[in-house]
Amino acid sequence: MKCCIVGGGLTGLVAALSLPAEHEVDLYERRPVLGGCLSSIDRGTYTIESFYHHCFEGDRHLFALLDRLGLSDELEWLTGSTGYHVKGQSYPLSSPMEILAYPHLTVLDKARLGWLTLRAGKLDRKALDDVTAKEFILDHVGRSVYASFFEPLLRSKFGPMQDRVSAAWLVSRIAIRSNRTPGGERLGYLRHGFQSLIERLREELDAKGCTIRMGAPVTSMQRDSLAWAVEGKRYDSVISTIPPQLLAAMTGIQFAPIPYQGAACMTLALDREVTNGIYWLNMKDEAPYGAVVAHTNFVPLERYGEHLVYLASYYAGELPAGYGNRMLSDFCDRFGVEKDEIRWHHLEVDPYAGPVYTTGYRRLIPNYEQYGLYMAGMFSWPNYPERSMEGSIIAGEQVAACVGRRAAHG
DSSP states (O other): OEEEEEOOBHHHHHHHHHSOTTSEEEEEESSSSSBGGGOEEEOSSOEEESSOOOBOTTOHHHHHHHHHTTOGGGEEEEEEOEEEEETTEEEEOSSHHHHHHOTTSOHHHHHHHHHHHHHGGGSOTTTTTTSBHHHHHHHHTOHHHIIIIIHHHHHHHHGGGGGGBBHHHHHHHHHHTOOEETTEEEEEEETTOTHHHHHHHHHHHHHHTOEEEETOOOOOEEEETTEEEETTEEESEEEEOSOHHHHHHHHOOOOOOOOEEEEEEEEEEESSOOSTTOSEEEEOSOOSSSEEEEGGGTSOGGGTSSEEEEEEEEESSSOOTTHHHHHHHHHHHHHTOOGGGEEEEEEEEEEEEEEOOBTTGGGGOOOSEETTEEEOSTTSGGGSSSOOHHHHHHHHHHHHHHHHHHHHTO
């Protein structure tokens, strides 16, 4: 059976790896590199992800994949500290003592926040799909906690779409990030970066006989009797990992559109540390980025020889012209950094960086098989209500299993 996979992100690569060996597989990736949002910047002596990444202790499908690829020894567990930047000052909020000392929440606010953190894993996320995160927080812990703690988080992750996000996403986010030590959150990272995962996947696919076409966007896809013609080539089955609305535009099939947002992520290399030792710093003050993620306050500085920082911004629609310069100038002004202190910077922009889990999202999630096509990606069930590498891997494995079952039954 001939199978086409559209998209060389993590779901597409895992799907190709998971298909039965007798399948003839072609994978199309529009960019000149593989990995999608997990792709990396090559700096010669090291690689660094274009968008910040880490994994969690519950990511058992990821760990199984690492074991299969011989990368288990690369996985290490590090501590990621968190904080908030308020009125020009960075406050650490990783330990109980730091939270108690935080001046922008009252003692009662902190007690309510702790109560919600303990309850999050027990709440029914299905019932919260039609409730906005803002409504949920205001009802359960009050306006002060929302304004001082959760509103910056929502703005950081969803930008202008923050008020449409469901409480299902919020409680899932709280639950998945509750694995904390006194110094911060316990998070996983690969010793040589996640580029080593992408490289090993490519090696395995090459050995399997999969044809990988990079720099090859799919622009034409038509149904022909029981087969599909993709870029003029006939395939028995097609797995698409691109957003459903892009697939609809290509095929003419009207899939329900999934709300997506774009991401503009700037990576900076500096001579010094600027976030008070904090790894993940949410911006409470208005800024052209929602978070400052100091990678080398998480992964040892010695591996890179320079301080690496991400400026994370999400947007809807079109990214305004000159936005990267605005991000850079604001960061320098806000954190007292001179332009000549920046060794290099790189702006990565993806207009479809990920779904936004708005209210009612559950009803939009497509089945793996629709209209004779297979669809999987960040929009699939395993990534609801919080996208992750784990969810993308599961989606790739499950959609490949669907293709395999259909092939077995003719």
